[in-house]
Amino acid sequence: METALINLSQNAFKTIIIINGGAAVALLAFLGNIWAKDPSLEVVISIASAISLFSIGVLVGALGSGMVYVCNYLYAINKSSTATKFHILTAVLAIGAYVCFGLGAYSAHSSFLTGFIK
DSSP states (O other), X not given: OHHHHHHHHHHHHHXXXXXXXXXXHHHHHHHHHHHTTOOXXXXXXXXXXXXXXXXXXXXXXXXXXXXXXXXXXXXXXXXXXXXXXXXXXXXXXXXXXXXXXXXXXXXXXXXXXXXXXX
């Protein structure tokens, strides 16, 4: 059961890192493409904000991935009280990373509307 829980947690954080990282890379490629076409400053700032949110999501996901190991180590050495606190913190990090993705997607969507619908 513990191994399954560790694998589930690690897979959740891998997913978080992949979706946020992939979105950041896609927007960087898009930004590089429109840079030569003299985009408005508002569009560039909005896309940069989305990239920042996705990058923060990657960082939070990486921290959460490490916290999974800390949490399981604390359970293994019978520090249940401390492990429970780390477990809650790990869940908060996962939720925070998903929130970063949602906000980044919204920011990217807004920048596309701003830049292409005039």
